[in-house]
Amino acid sequence: xxxxxQWPATLxxxxxxxxxxxxTVEGTSNPNLYWYRQAAGRGLQLLFYSVGIGQISSExxxxxxxxxxxxxxxxxxxxxxxLSDSGFYLCxxxxxxxxxxxxxxxFGPGTxxxxx
Amino acid sequence: xxxxxxxxxxxxxxxxxxxxxxxxxxxxxxxxITWYQQFxxxxxxxxxxxxxxxxTNEVASLFIPADRKSSTLSLPRVSLSDxxxxxxxxxxxxxxxxxxxFGSGTRLQVQP
Numbered sequence: 001x002x003x004x005x006q007w008p009a010t011l012x013x014x015x016x017x018x019x020x021x022x023x024t025v026e027g028t029s030n031p032n033l034y035w036y037r038q039a040a041g042r043g044l045q046l047l048f049y050s051v052g053i054g055q056i057s058s059e060x061x062x063x064x065x066x067x068x069x070x071x072x073x074x075x076x077x078x079x080x081x082x083l084s085d086s087g088f089y090l091c092x093x094x095x096x097x098x099x100x101x102x103x104x105x106x107f108g109p110g111t112x113x114x115x116x
Numbered sequence: 117x118x119x120x121x122x123x124x125x126x127x128x129x130x131x132x133x134x135x136x137x138x139x140x141x142x143x144x145x146x147x148x149i150t151w152y153q154q155f156x157x158x159x160x161x162x163x164x165x166x167x168x169x170x171x172t173n174e175v176a177s178l179f180i181p182a183d184r185k186s187s188t189l190s191l192p193r194v195s196l197s198d199x200x201x202x203x204x205x206x207x208x209x210x211x212x213x214x215x216x217x218f219g220s221g222t223r224l225q226v227q228p
Contacts (some may be wrong), residue, residue, distance in 0.1 A: 107161070
């Protein structure tokens with residue numbers, strides 16, 4: 001079966017510090033990978049998605065970046081955090097699209113980031 | 117993606133059936149309707165997906181009228197643990213490797 005891991009679970013960082021959040025998926029190959037951010041009491045905002053190693057699409061321009069160094073690893077980074085970067089960060093994966101496959105996304109446990 | 121409209125919040129009591137309706141007037145022929153559930157501090161979880169008429173699984177039922185401009189998620193006999201946010205999404209299947217867009221969802225509060 002497939003599993004998705006995210007770490008750390010919680011993080012408190014000062015403004016201006018760097019950020020690195022990691023997401024890994026097990027039990028599947030060539031997944032689509034996604035990073036979302038959710039502000040308190042709000043819906044999910046898609047930040048990045050990737051259909052393969054080194055292939056990153058950005059949905060929202062900001063001071064965050066994403067990388068996919070391996071097939072099942074997705075990293076969210078920032079060089080200098082802003083207060084507005086606080087939120088709940090979720091990684092998700094979906095099956096690579098083939099005939100009959102659904103677009104269902106499977107989410108990780110999330111990382112709660114607080115920027116002070 | 118077709119735009120969806122859901123109620124912001126709903127209240128219910130344990131043991132009742134809850135129906136959450138989602139409007140998607142601009143749904144396209146190839147679009148499917150998917151519902152997710154999200155508990156606090158967790159990622160959304162897939163509940164059910166359908167194209168037309170009725171779909172039922174162990175968790176919920178999904179009713180889709182013939183014109184497909186709306187859909188209703190039905191949760192039978194809710195319990196306190198069903199308190200969560202429910203998202204309705206409409207997306208093409210297959211979607212050409214693009215991501216789904218989540219709106220604000222419906223916040224369901226189940227009371228004892």
